[in-house]
Amino acid sequence: MSIKFKKIRGTRDIYGEEFEKLFFIFEKSREIFSKYGYDFILTPAFESKELFEKSTGETTDIVQKEMYVFEDLSGRKLALRPEGTPPVLRAILENNIEIPCKFAYFMNMFRYERPQKGRYREFFQLGAEAVGFKEPYIDLEVLLLAEDLLKNLGIKDYRFEINSVGCISDREKYSKYLRNILKDKINNFCENCKRRYERNPFRIIDCKIDKAKIREIKSLMDFLCDDCRRHHEILINLLEKENFKYVENPLIVRGLDYYTRTAFEIISDRLGAQDALGGGGRYDFLLKDMGGPDSPGIGFAFGVERLMLVMEDIKKKDKALIYVVYVTEKEKDEAIKWVRKIRENNLYADMEWDYRSLKSQMRKANNKGAKWVLIIGEEEIKREKVKLKNMETGEEILTDNPFKFFEK
RNA sequence: GUGGGCGUAGCUCAACCGGUUAGAGCGCUGGACUGUGGCUCCAGAGGUUGGGGGUUCGAGUCCCCUCGCCCACCCCA
Incomplete structure (x- = not known):
């Protein structure tokens, strides 16, 4: 027997124990999300290519080299969704859904990357978006919700890492500072950092090789404007008051252009190199950029396959x-x-x-x-x-x- | 896109320095047990050694290309 067709690279067939796990996560998350007042939404698997270019960001790796783009027979330029936030926000705007609102989703995503442990070209994300809440209290709720999900899935080895990436002008100031201070030194840095210097200077402070050289460089935190600093301080106070376990990590940058202020990742040390179970943050200008009202938002997403990797097997109880x-x-x-x-x-x-x-x-x-x-x-x-x-x-x-x- | 490891039966893996007909365990099918599962014993089926090309008297083994899997870099969920 020689099989004629095989699944294409980075995709998976999900059945048996795997399917049970996936469906368990979906059912459990519906319970949790409804406790917090989030309604589920499903959007199309493909959208106009431009939606992602304009929202996820032209400069991001996702848009530059990871999108599945194609033309349909009428010549429209389309893309399989690489992430959930732009389509969900597009749906909120297009359907005139009253803001503030809260939505959850469980949808497959597509990114053209080299497959690796916990990374596939088609994968599921379990995420949420809370739109229209300005104060840091919603940040708290989102973090509590994310942790509630993990606890209910029986996942233990995780930590929340939190940062503030400021607003756009904060980042511009910081970017200028970095380029300035590194101008003369960059040639001594590793090849990666040289590339980062051009494309994404924030990443340089995250370099493992050139650690020693960057010690004296200030962090983005030192460049936050008063409003951003205040937002972050209130959130940190709230987290302390609510006894929420987290670590501050000034290196979290996030790969998407639209993030502002609060940015966070949920890390597991039971995964390989791709150790993020999930991540998220605020996007206070994205709705407006998409032609909507001047409303802030915050969201997060878990990688479902990564959750499955760190979860215990579940026992399915069949009828006899x-x-x-x-x-x-x-x-x-x-x-x-x-x-x-x-x-x-x-x-x-x-x-x-x-x-x-x-x-x-x-x-x-x-x-x-x-x-x-x-x-x-x-x-x-x-x-x-x-x-x-x-x-x-x-x-x-x-x-x-x-x-x-x-x-x- | 870059680097490393690996592709042999449905599954897990053998096969010396290139040598004759590519083996084992598990699983599967059948029998011992003609109307009965598990345990045991016996037998059988099952392979284009991922694919293509090359070197050689001879290739699973060496070389090149290609596809795929795994891990890492980059980046991300």
Whole structure:
């Protein structure tokens, strides 16, 4: 046998235990999100390419080199969504949904990257957006919500890392400062940093190789304007007051252009190099940039596959299987009748549809973990009974009403 | 996009320095047990050694290309 088709790189087939986990996360998250007043939303898998260029940002890696872009037959330039925030905000604006509002989503995303542990080209994100809340109190709620989700999924080894990335003018000031102070030194830095200097100077302070050289460089925190500083201080006070466990990490930059002020990541050390379970932050100017009202927003997303990696296996509780076997083809019709009758009583029944030897049917029942086997042969039909076998004890009973043995 | 490791039966893996018909365990099918699963024993089916090209008398093994998987860099969920 040589299979003709294979799934394409970075995509996955999800079944069995994996599917159970994925669906468990979805069901659990619906419970949690409804406690916090978030409604679920589903948006199209593809949007205009421009939506992401204008919101995620032209300079980001996501837009520059990771988007699945294509033209449809009419020549429209489209993109498979690489992230959830722009489509959800677009939907809020387009449907005239009253702001403030809170939405959650569980959707697949697409990014053209080299696959790695916890990283795929099609993956699921579980996220939320809270639009129209200016004060840091919503930041607190979002963080509490994210942690509530983790706790309810039974995930333990995580930490919240929090930072403020200021507003756009703060970042411009900082960017100018960095370029200035590094102008003469950059040639001594590693190749990565040289590239970062041009594209994204913030990343240089995160460099592991040139750690020593950057010690005297000020952090973005020192460049926050009064409003941004105040926002951050209130949030930190709130977190302390609410006893929320976190660490401040001034190196968090986030790869998206629209973030302002609060930015955070949820890190797990049970993952490989891709150690972020999730991340998020504020985007106070994005709605306006998208042609909407001057409303702030905050959101976050978890990588569902990464959650699955750090979660314990879940035990799926099936109904007890009742397997119906027939001795020869002659009893097949009778077997079908019994399977239907059992299912009508909301019990789990199955049988071998293509005839195989009784031995083979019994083996199948055993392999499937059947609790009961209903045996139908010439003898049973003649006496208008069935033989019921308990697969744990091996005990057999001849009865005309097997239902009294199936405890519900 | 860059670097490293790896592709042999459905699964996990063997096969010396290039040598004859590519093996084992598990799983599967059948039998011992003609109307009965698990345990044991016996037998059987199952392979274009990821694909293509090259070197050689001879390639699973060496070389080149390609596809895929894993890990890391970059970046991110």
